[in-house]
Amino acid sequence: MAYCCCTSAPSSFHHLVTNFPPHSKRLKIPHQNRWPDGTQRTSKVYAYHGLKTPPYKLDALEPYMSQRTLEMHWGAHHRGYVEGLNKQLEKNDALYGLTMDELVKVTYNNGNPLPEFNNAAQVWNHDFFWESMQPGGGDTPKLGLLKQIEKDFGSFTNFRENFIEAALTLFGSGWVWLVLKRKERRLEIIKTSNAITPLVWDDIPIISLDVWEHSYYLDYKNDKGKYVSMFMNQLVSWDAATARIMRAEAFVNLGEPKIPVA
Numbered sequence: 001m002a003y004c005c006c007t008s009a010p011s012s013f014h015h016l017v018t019n020f021p022p023h024s025k026r027l028k029i030p031h032q033n034r035w036p037d038g039t040q041r042t043s044k045v046y047a048y049h050g051l052k053t054p055p056y057k058l059d060a061l062e063p064y065m066s067q068r069t070l071e072m073h074w075g076a077h078h079r080g081y082v083e084g085l086n087k088q089l090e091k092n093d094a095l096y097g098l099t100m101d102e103l104v105k106v107t108y109n110n111g112n113p114l115p116e117f118n119n120a121a122q123v124w125n126h127d128f129f130w131e132s133m134q135p136g137g138g139d140t141p142k143l144g145l146l147k148q149i150e151k152d153f154g155s156f157t158n159f160r161e162n163f164i165e166a167a168l169t170l171f172g173s174g175w176v177w178l179v180l181k182r183k184e185r186r187l188e189i190i191k192t193s194n195a196i197t198p199l200v201w202d203d204i205p206i207i208s209l210d211v212w213e214h215s216y217y218l219d220y221k222n223d224k225g226k227y228v229s230m231f232m233n234q235l236v237s238w239d240a241a242t243a244r245i246m247r248a249e250a251f252v253n254l255g256e257p258k259i260p261v262a
């Protein structure tokens, strides 16, 4: 959902715009000096970034991730990042018109983050996380991605153990990622703290796991290990991962060794 914000507009002209394209750019509507009722208005009307919905219903990941968790995690935390970001963008014209990817990279500011970075990165991270899961997920990747995982981690079992270990050893709040390293042309597991996302290092994310406590506390209390195992066994979307690595291959000249795709 995106909304329009108009300065000095009569209250009747504040309205919601639903079904706005996700990750939409702020749109500048042509200048008009007066509202239809004749009152003066200021010059700019913007549409800001919207809250993208997960690609499944909020109860679709039951019983492994409850509707209650999705309502709180997506409906409150994720929404809060979107609303916080939009409030910040009202005050910073320099960030006008950037896509969410661009916003994350620009506000990271080479390791000296601008105030907008945390909200922008958390919006991006959560969008990516919802799309890293699917009802009926888990199991093992399809042939091409499986072969690449076996090449880079020795075996799928080894990868799985390393991913879980990374989540369990992450101190505080953060994320675990399977990324494609652009220069090295291989898959790697990395963990990031708070809102940091591997986009800022130009890695190509393939899968993410949110290990902030708000992602599992309602369902698993403080048992992070059970949550992470459930993610790997029941929820991770290898379909999404395969699509992402195929896209990566289209954008990155992988050369040899070429990442095999199913």
Ligand SMILES: [Fe+2]
Residues within 6 Å of the ligand: 073, 077, 126, 210, 212, 214, 215
């Ligand atoms: Fe989260």
